[in-house]
Amino acid sequence: MLFGILLIGVTALGQDRPSAQTATRKHNLMPTPAVLRFLPGSLNIDSSFSVAVDGFSDDRLRSAIDRASRRLGNQVGFEINRKVSTDSATATLVVKCQGAGKAVPALDENESYWLEVSTRQAVLNAPTAVGIIRGLETFLQLLDRDQTGYFIPAVSIQDKPRFPWRGLLVDVARHFEPPEVMKRTLDGMAAVKLNVLHWHLTDDQGFRVESRRYPELARQGSDGLYYTQDQIREVILYAKDRGIRVVPEFDMPGHITSWLVSHPELGSAPGPYQIERGMGIFHPAFDPTREEVYKFLEAFLGEMALLFPDDYMHIGGDENEGTQWSKNQKIQDFMKQKGIENNQALQAYFNQRLFKILKRHGKRMMGWDEILAPDLPKDVVVQSWRGAQSLAQAARQGFDGILSSGYYIDLMYPASKHYLVDPLPAGSDLDEKQAAHVLGGEATMWGEWVNPENIDSRIWPRTAAIAERFWSQANVNDVEDMYRRLDVISRELEDLGLGHDRNVDVILRRLAGTSDTAALRTLVDLVEPVKEYNRGRLHPQTTFAPLTRVVDAARPDSQAARRLQSLVDGLLSDAPRFAVYRDQLHTTFVGWRELGPGLDRMIEASPALQNAAPLAQDLEEIGRVGLEALSFIATGNSPPEGWRQSRLDFLARAAKPRAEVEFAIIPAARELVVAASSRAELNGMAPDEWLKRVKANASGKPPDSKSSGSE
């Protein structure tokens, strides 16, 4: 009703702004709201901007509004009035909050909000402060500009999340990330409406949290790189201010080498132990047969249960191969005596004990797929790295679960791949009650190859696309539109202090020993780090390895390669004219061909760059091949005998990883070569049929299957 009144009150203000037409208008929001309808006109954002709070208010709400005002000011460049009034009649933005929401951010928090923007006023309405916090992010993302000034388009939004658990795992064990990295990560999460920071605090390579009960854990297990309890509390408070839960993970019974440095007596082999410097799966595991272990965990987890207020505690449980158990006669005897058949059953026994400890301290236990065992209580939550099938299976058994398979951002896949993975895939046979057990998902930033300088480019902007998957409706899945919006949100994330773009130049300047790195940047923007776990396979290193190489500057989802693909698609779709984008492609290829000499000199002068030399030579050659192909396509002349095969052979060689990176432009280049040598076939074939064949031949897949990278 209120909104109706406001809409009736629409004035002529801002109505004449051409860019604010409602018809076919696209939004730049990420995640996409549940319901969004553009209205005529727009709300001017000028120096008269003011905020009023009408209804509930508390410190968290006030500071959220203050942050939003500051960020708005940063965007528009003029001072925004920071005094919040109660005069909702004249304010530009009226915040109507009905209550505080949960005292501690919780899974069942109501995060919904309504945002109605007319040409006169914006009204943001939510049942909780967290809903308002979500809506303020939407409000800021709506900000637009034209020649006359800044404005917010008139719009009606009703929004709420599809899944209640929308997380990001940050592994600070393999490499430590100081509190300020966690804080800027939380800022990024809040911007895209993620609501769970899953903090992977301990692993073989590091014990990263102060225990006052067992201070030697961090002192001996972290090289001095750990969070004090004050710092932990600061991060939790920072998260709470942004409506984000913090779920700590203490991985066990495996992944505990760092614990055993100070407490070897808890392990299943005698020790001594040192902090693990390698990467992979290691043998140390708690001895589940010793009561001292449970006493220790009772005390330690009890302390952590007080430090971390969230209802959930993650105990990992993954990748314990039981090697130490099998070799320990005492453990073998125990198993025989208790009738425990195998290591899996022994871990189940351990988990049962753990479950009771957590229960006593008021926590719900959470773990990876492996913890699932028939007789485990149903209030355990499963995090699946195995996939939606495994998750559905757990849901059928009555377990709550979240999906992480498909969201392993450390594997360096493009956002598009993660984006199309759904925790509840279309065609799922779960009934409504079972489906409700699928709580959501988590992107996982495993820490083997990240440090404070490059972690942002591994998390962002791709995680924004995953955040949309968790928040928005299942039918929001247009990859091209996702990428259009991702470019916008990527800049907004940098505005918040994230460094996924700016830090690339720092790495390149260090590698090159000069500030004149434009040519190197062109190359690095066209490659991506090798996928999966290939970096470690190609070049095994310890956690001490410097993360300052070409691969650390390269980013996992090459925007420049996507741009090339869309130029090629434009050109080939223009068959038989082939005029669209031809000039842009020509300029691009000439640029690559001529990058060579300057880049070669730079690489030669810098030993740390020398493994990139073959890449530079190949890019030069790709430029040449591109120009050849363009010329055949433009003139209609057929390439000489053998041209196609020799060029495809070259591209196959160029596709191989070097310097732990690989070119992301090979598919588009292959399409051009195939098109150039198939030009004659156009006679007597419909252009779109021809294009389909070209793409199929270039990808090596049959023409009816989805062609790679093109849409």
Add this chain to the structure above:
Amino acid sequence: MLFGILLIGVTALGQDRPSAQTATRKHNLMPTPAVLRFLPGSLNIDSSFSVAVDGFSDDRLRSAIDRASRRLGNQVGFEINRKVSTDSATATLVVKCQGAGKAVPALDENESYWLEVSTRQAVLNAPTAVGIIRGLETFLQLLDRDQTGYFIPAVSIQDKPRFPWRGLLVDVARHFEPPEVMKRTLDGMAAVKLNVLHWHLTDDQGFRVESRRYPELARQGSDGLYYTQDQIREVILYAKDRGIRVVPEFDMPGHITSWLVSHPELGSAPGPYQIERGMGIFHPAFDPTREEVYKFLEAFLGEMALLFPDDYMHIGGDENEGTQWSKNQKIQDFMKQKGIENNQALQAYFNQRLFKILKRHGKRMMGWDEILAPDLPKDVVVQSWRGAQSLAQAARQGFDGILSSGYYIDLMYPASKHYLVDPLPAGSDLDEKQAAHVLGGEATMWGEWVNPENIDSRIWPRTAAIAERFWSQANVNDVEDMYRRLDVISRELEDLGLGHDRNVDVILRRLAGTSDTAALRTLVDLVEPVKEYNRGRLHPQTTFAPLTRVVDAARPDSQAARRLQSLVDGLLSDAPRFAVYRDQLHTTFVGWRELGPGLDRMIEASPALQNAAPLAQDLEEIGRVGLEALSFIATGNSPPEGWRQSRLDFLARAAKPRAEVEFAIIPAARELVVAASSRAELNGMAPDEWLKRVKANASGKPPDSKSSGSE
């Protein structure tokens, strides 16, 4: 003796590296060491690199070595062995420390070190851990590269500072800087061997430190933006690890509005008070006639004396105009009764009381020029914003002092200007004992226009040049060589996490609303923020003003303008041929002329950029004028009647500030115009005489005086 042995042990290793010739070799060190001698050959830095400690060791030393190893690894891109041995025979770097040095970093710390690098080994020798810390920075700065790999040139360095007090003031009162900003600032300070962080913690606009005795001070006086005592301790420890003292400043009796928000009863007018949002000098001052004020200060400063372990405490004392005192009858009566003649004498009375409080808590009192009064005890330290004369006067009276006049980096002058200011200028008439009272100096980063995003570009890299002034010998004053090295150290500072370069792009992308900001960056790199206090005069704002404008992206010492000047110098010095750099100048001017259209469109689309539109138009025109001048110079044709004057008139208009910035390229452009219209005079005049005249005419100064901006 040890070094002699090592030098005898020189092998052929690395001897054949051409880039390591000792003759006329320039170093990239900043600050320049007291004694440096290159030796033949170089020490290879490869994966066999190792460190041994031979002698004293403690946690601080070990963590300094570990940091240095990590930073070395980051540079070379391969893993550096982090295990420190005691086997000095085989280690690449041997650290010989004689003792811990002071338990708390102190003014009389011995910071000297010897560094001897042979082709076989580097040996770093120092009496204290702080000396080793200084030497490790030199070692890292020596790292060089060529096609065959990384190396350190063989060298013999004996180094120690010229002044014991080498500080940077950071004002966190006008704008708060979170702990991580302080930490990265300390990293930068350590890299250039500064040793005092002067932390301006309180002022009218903010009270930034937690007091447990008076918690309302920060709670009501900071908008929630203050350091907890734990955070303060963390920063102090971080500083200590880098051999840096932390001197807190609690400015009084003026500059205290933020204190009075919670404690109005301490003021000289009844209040109530609110946090000051403006910038300038304000009236609130402690009431020096009330015993409660001294009781409060006794308790508060006593608490702070425990929190901050440094021997010195700064009480400000500046810019108290006594307006509140003059208006307060009670204070006037008190003055009459005590025979206190004026406000200055009343402040002296206040300072006498303060001195005793600090003395009781074991602190030496420090303050700005204004605190100097005839009967003040001689162990007060004076910080002079008035100048070296004032400082020398204090030294003659027996006061220790440091110089800040000439080092006000917030005034946005180029590094060259600060670099040539000396705390003890040549020709000083102080005798040795008096001169010893001049302890050093401090750069001052006043906080009116800085935030975490732009503060680095206001401090760095210019402060590195000031750091050299404080550390290196007085005769190290070649401006051109300073700038050559400053470009190198600037990149090294970014490697440490500082953002003076990378953050420029973030500001520009936000302003432009696109990532394609190359043209805008070209413009912004050619302008500098207006000097002195003109930003506030041109555009008065509050502390809430967003610092995200063109002026915030612009940097105070345009490298691009220096480059233009050296191209112009090269061209004109090549008279009458005028071939040197002509092509480069031509390309540069064409680039500017053609920047216009794209840049204009970008500016048009972005309201926050619109005040830069006239700058873009002028840059285009400067490009045109440059091309005209080049053409006259090249052809020898005389420009038409009126050309010279009309172009100089245009440049005079273009020199005017717009968008709170001003072009830094006007002097070079004027020289070109004058040269082009004076070409005919070359006949019958020696080229260097002609050049002198051109420069004099362009600068408007007589030819015998130093011409501006050219050398």
